[in-house]
Amino acid sequence: MSGVVDAGDGLPLTVPRLLAARARARGEHPLVICDDQVLTYADAEARSAELAKGLVGWGAGRRTHVGLLEPNGPDFVVAWLAAARIGALTLPLSTFCTGTELAALLRGGDVEILIATTRYRTRDHLQTVCQAVPGLDVDRPPPLLAPSAAALRRVAFDTPAPGGHPGWSLRALVEAGAGTGDDVLAALEGCVTPSDRLAVIHTSGSTGEAKGVIHQHGPLIRHLANLNELRRYGEDEILFCNSPFFWVGGLAYGLLGTLVAGATLVCSNAPDPGGVLDLLERTRPTMCNGFAQAVAHLAEDPSFAGRDLRSIRRGNLYPIMDDEVRPADPELRHNMLGMTETGSVCLASGDESDQPAHRRGSFGRPVPGFDAQVVDPDTGAPCGPGRVGELRFRGPFLMEGYYGRERHRTFEPDGWYRTGDLCFVDDDGFFYFEGRRGDLIKTAGANVSPREVEAAILEETGLVAHVTGIDDPARGQVVAAAVRVPAGRAAPDPEELTRRLRARLSAYKVPRRLLLIPEDEVPMMSSGKLDARALEERLRDA
Numbered sequence: 007m008s009g010v011v012d013a014g015d016g017l018p019l020t021v022p023r024l025l026a027a028r029a030r031a032r033g034e035h036p037l038v039i040c041d042d043q044v045l046t047y048a049d050a051e052a053r054s055a056e057l058a059k060g061l062v063g064w065g066a067g068r069r070t071h072v073g074l075l076e077p078n079g080p081d082f083v084v085a086w087l088a089a090a091r092i093g094a095l096t097l098p099l100s101t102f103c104t105g106t107e108l109a110a111l112l113r114g115g116d117v118e119i120l121i122a123t124t125r126y127r128t129r130d131h132l133q134t135v136c137q138a139v140p141g142l143d144v145d146r147p148p149p150l151l152a153p154s155a156a157a158l159r160r161v162a163f164d165t166p167a168p169g170g171h172p173g174w175s176l177r178a179l180v181e182a183g184a185g186t187g188d189d190v191l192a193a194l195e196g197c198v199t200p201s202d203r204l205a206v207i208h209t210s211g212s213t214g215e216a217k218g219v220i221h222q223h224g225p226l227i228r229h230l231a232n233l234n235e236l237r238r239y240g241e242d243e244i245l246f247c248n249s250p251f252f253w254v255g256g257l258a259y260g261l262l263g264t265l266v267a268g269a270t271l272v273c274s275n276a277p278d279p280g281g282v283l284d285l286l287e288r289t290r291p292t293m294c295n296g297f298a299q300a301v302a303h304l305a306e307d308p309s310f311a312g313r314d315l316r317s318i319r320r321g322n323l324y325p326i327m328d329d330e331v332r333p334a335d336p337e338l339r340h341n342m343l344g345m346t347e348t349g350s351v352c353l354a355s356g357d358e359s360d361q362p363a364h365r366r367g368s369f370g371r372p373v374p375g376f377d378a379q380v381v382d383p384d385t386g387a388p389c390g391p392g393r394v395g396e397l398r399f400r401g402p403f404l405m406e407g408y409y410g411r412e413r414h415r416t417f418e419p420d421g422w423y424r425t426g427d428l429c430f431v432d433d434d435g436f437f438y439f440e441g442r443r444g445d446l447i448k449t450a451g452a453n454v455s456p457r458e459v460e461a462a463i464l465e466e467t468g469l470v471a472h473v474t475g476i477d478d479p480a481r482g483q484v485v486a487a488a489v490r491v492p493a494g495r496a497a498p499d500p501e502e503l504t505r506r507l508r509a510r511l512s513a514y515k516v517p518r519r520l521l522l523i524p525e526d527e528v529p530m531m532s533s534g535k536l537d538a539r540a541l542e543e544r545l546r547d548a
Contacts, residue, residue: 007232007374011200011224011402017231019224021090021204021265022195025051028268032241036270038083038261039289041281045080047268050087053080057088058191059183064160066119068093068197071157071206073112075099075122075131078251078273081164083261085121086251090223091191093198097206097218098252101126102531105137109154112138114410115206115218116157121176124165127277132167144170200224206409207254209346218409219254219346229349229403230263232374236356237293237320241268244289246318248273248296259295259350279307286315286326294321299470301326302492320358333360337461340370343439347405347423352376353437367461368436369429376401379422380429383443386418389430394440394453397429398422428455447475449483452514459507459515463489466506467498474542476519486519486545490528497522521548 011019018024028037029051038045045053066072072089074096076082082098089096097115099108101123112120124132136142141152144167149159162179172178204223208216239245245264249256264271272289274282282304304310305325316328322342324332333339338360343353355370372378380395381388389395400421407416417423428440440446440455447454456473463471470490475483491497500520507516521544529540 007235008228009375009402011228013228017228017266019200019227020195020198020202021087021223021227022198024227024265025054025087025091026195028265032268035241035268037264038080039270039272039285040079041274041276041285043080045083049080050083053084054087054091055188055191056180056183057084058091058194059186060179060181061088061092061094061119061183062186062190062194063182063184064119064179066092066094067194068202070094071097071116071118073097073099073115073117073120073122074252075101075103075108075120075135076164076251077101077123077126077275078256079275081123082251086257086261090204091198092194093202095203095206098208098257100208100250100252101129101131103134103138105134108134108138111208111216111218112155112158117155118157118159120158120161121179122161122163124163124167127275132163135161135163144174147171148173198223200227203406205257207257207346208252217411220406220409221258221349222406225403226258226262226349227266229373229375230258230266232403233259233351233354234263234267236354236373238356239263239267239269239293243267243293244270244272244291244317246272246286246289246291246294246296246321246323248300248323254346254350255296255344259344263350279304280309283307283309283313283315286318287313290317292317292319294318294323294326296323298323298325306492306494335360335465337366337465338363340368341439343369343427343437345425347425348376348399349403349405352399353378353439355436365432365434365436367438367457368432369439371435371437372399375403378437380431380437391433392430394428394430394455396443397425397427397437399425445474447473447483447485449475449478449485449514450481452512454485454515459485459487459511459517462507462510463487463503466503466510469495469498472536472538472541473517474538474545476542476546484518485515486521486542486548487517488521488523488528488541488545490525491522492525519545519548521545 018027029047033048034046036044037047037050072094074085086096139155141154161174162176164176166175200223205221206218208218247260251257272291274285276282301323302325318327340355342351344351353369354373377400379398383396426443429437441457459473460471471487473487476486478484529537531537
C-alpha cells in the first residue's frame with residue numbers, strides 16, 4: 007500500500023494505460039457480467055477504441071466534457087473507457103434524474119457530448135433529455151445550438167427516436183470515427199497524465215443540491231489499488247456489486263477497483279428477484295458489496311431458500327449471504343465509511359472477524375493514504391478519545407475540488423477537508439460514526455445521536471429506522487423515529503417497542519414519536535435516496 011500516487015511499482019496511473027495492461031494480461035477474462043451480457047477485457051479495449059475514435063470524429067479530445075446517462079452494464083463501461091482514453095472528462099448522470107434535475111447537471115457540468123440510453127425499465131430517457139434541453143429537436147440534424155444547454159452540441163442515443171434524424175444515434179457516433187486512425191488514438195492516449203481530470207461524480211445526499219466532485223486519474227487509481235489490497239480483491243475474485251455506476255461506490259469501489267484488480271464485476275438490471283438470483287447462481291461471485299437494503303427483497307423471494315449462494319464468502323450484502331458467513335450481529339463487524347469527496351471508502355478495516363463488544367459499531371481506521379482527525383467543530387481543536395467532534399481528512403487521494411466552485415475555499419489552509427460528519431475515536435484509534443453535524447438531536451439540553459437510536463431499533467426489531475429531531479416548544483426537540491415495515495412483515499407493537507427501548511437507552515433518547523411506515527410508502531427522491539425532509543414532515547404530522 008502506498009501513501010503517494012506514484013510509488014514506482016509499475017501500476018499504470020491513467021485509465022488508457024491501465025486498460026491496455028489489463029487487456030494484454032487478461033484479454034479473454036470477463037471484466038463485467040451484467041445479466042446475459044459479458045464484456046471481456048479484450049472486448050472492452052476494442053469496443054472503447056471504436057467509440058473513442060467516434061468521439062474524436064465529433065471533435066472531442068482532452069478536457070471535453072462527456073455526459074453518460076446509462077444504467078450499469080457493458081454500454082456504460084465502454085463509453086466511460088472511450089472518453090477516458092482520449093483524456094475527456096466523464097460526468098456519470100443518474101438514471102433517476104427528472105428533466106429538471108438533468109437540465110441542472112448538464113448546465114452545471116458544461117456537458118458537450120451526451121451518450122444516453124433511450125429507456126431504462128419504466129423510464130423514458132429520450133423524453134427526459136428532451137425535457138432537460140427544450141431546444142433539442144431529434145427530427146432535425148445535429149449539432150445542437152440551444153440556450154438551455156449552451157455547451158451541449160451532440161447527443162448519442164443508443165436507439166434512434168422513431169422517425170428521428172439518425173445523427174442523434176450511437177451508430178452516428180461510431181461512424182464519425184471512420185477517418186480516425188489508430189495512430190491518432192494512440193497519440194491522444196499518450197497525452198493523458200495522472201493529474202488529468204478523470205470524472206466529475208455527483209454527491210447523492212438526501213438533502214441539499216448535488217455537488218460535482220472532481221477526481222483525477224492517478225490519485226483515484228492509486229486509492230483503489232490500496233483499497234483492493236486492504237479488502238484482498240485480486241484477479242481471481244468475482245465481485246457482485248449493486249451500486250450504480252453513476253455514484254462513487256459503483257464507479258470507483260466497484261468498476262475502477264475491478265479494472266485495477268483485473269477481476270470480474272457482476273451486476274444486474276433484472277426487473278424481478280428471480281432473475282438476479284439466477285445470475286448469482288450462474289456467475290458464483292466470491293465477494294459482494296453495495297446497499298444491503300437493495301437486496302433484502304431477494305431474500306424474501308419464494309425461491310431463495312433453494313438457492314446455492316455459498317460462493318459468496320465476504321462482503322456487506324448480508325441478506326443474501328450464507329448462514330456460515332453471515333454475522334449473527336452485523337454491528338460487531340467493522341463498518342465502512344465512504345464519501346464521494348474521498349473517492350469511495352476512507353474508513354475501513356481489513357479484519358472481517360467479529361469484534362469485541364466494546365468495539366460495537368466501529369468503522370475501522372483511516373485507509374492508507376488518508377490522515378483523519380476528529381476536531382471541535384467550532385474551534386478546530388483536536389478531540390480526545392471518546393469525545394464527539396467533526397471528522398476531517400487530508401491526503402493525496404482526496405478530490406481535486408468541486409466543479410464550478412474552484413474559487414471557493416474547499417480545504418483548510420493546512421490541507422484538511424471538513425466532512426460535516428460527527429465521529430469519535432476510541433483509545434485504540436478506531437472511529438465511530440455518529441451522524442451528520444446538522445443531524446444531532448438536542449433535546450432538553452442533551453445531545454442524541456440518531457444512529458445510536460437507529461441501531462437500537464434494528465437490534466430489537468430487525469427493521470430499519472430513520473431517526474430525527476422534531477421541534478418541540480418545551481424540550482427544543484424530541485426524538486422521532488420512522489420504522490420501515492416491509493410487505494408481508496408484521497409491524498411491531500409500538501408500546502412494546504418503546505418499553506424495550508427504555509430498557510437499553512437513556513430516557514431522553516427513546517423516541518417520543520414513533521411512526522410505523524410501510525416500505526412502499528417511504529418517501530424517496532429521484533436520486534433513489536431517502537427524502538429526509540418529506541419524512542420529517544410525516545413525523546411532524548404523526
